Amino acid sequence: MSSEVKGMSFSPFPEGNLSAESPEARIVSVRAIAREKIYNLPNLLTLVRMLMVPLLVVLILLIEEKAGTTLDRLLSFMAGVVVVAASITDILDGYLARKGNKITTVGKFFDPLADKLLIGSALIMMIPLGRVPAWMALVIVGRELAVTTLRSMAAMEGVVISSSVWGKLKLVSLEGD
Numbered sequence: 001m002s003s004e005v006k007g008m009s010f011s012p013f014p015e016g017n018l019s020a021e022s023p024e025a026r027i028v029s030v031r032a033i034a035r036e037k038i039y040n041l042p043n044l045l046t047l048v049r050m051l052m053v054p055l056l057v058v059l060i061l062l063i064e065e066k067a068g069t070t071l072d073r074l075l076s077f078m079a080g081v082v083v084v085a086a087s088i089t090d091i092l093d094g095y096l097a098r099k100g101n102k103i104t105t106v107g108k109f110f111d112p113l114a115d116k117l118l119i120g121s122a123l124i125m126m127i128p129l130g131r132v133p134a135w136m137a138l139v140i141v142g143r144e145l146a147v148t149t150l151r152s153m154a155a156m157e158g159v160v161i162s163s164s165v166w167g168k169l170k171l172v173s174l175e176g177d
Helices: 023-038 041-065 070-099 105-126 134-156 165-176
Strands: 003-005 008-010
Touching: 041 070, 041 105, 070 105, 105 134
Parallel strands: none
Antiparallel strands: 003 008
16 A cells, blocks of 8 residues: 655555554545545535524624614625525535535535525524515425425435425525515
8 A cells, every 4th residue: 555656665654554454544544535525625615605604694683783774785785695605605516516526425414404504594584574474484494394304214214315406496486476
C-alpha cells in the first residue's frame, strides 16, 4: 500500500509502522473513505441550507417586531432572498451529487431534512404575520411528517421510496394559487 515517485517510497501509514492488514490501518482507511463520502460539495451545500433556517427565523421574527414600518418590507425582501438562496442550493446540491456521482447516505438523509426544516420553519413563522393560514401550515407540515415517517418505516424494511419530479413541484403549485 505504498507508491513510488522517482525512487522514493510513500506509504499512507506513518513511519511504516502500520501494515495494510493491521486494525489501525483499517481504521485509517475507513476514516479516509468516510471523509471522502461525507465531506463533499453537495453535502456542504445541504449544511449551508440547514444553517439558513435560523437566519430565516430571525428575519421573520424581526418582520413581526417591525410590522407597519418600512423596515418590515426590507426584512421581508431579505427573508425572500434567503428562501431563494436556499432553493438554489437545493437544486445545485442535487445536480452536483448526481453529476459527480457523490450521492451519499448522509446526503439522502440530510437533504430532505433541510428542506423540511426550511419550509416548516417558514410556514410556522409566517402564521402570526397573517401571511399563511394556520390550517394550511398544519396540512403541509403534517403531510411532510407523514411522508417522512412512511419513508423511514419503508427504509427499515429495506425499501427505498424516492421522490419524483411531481413531488418536488408540489410546493411550486401551492405558491401559484
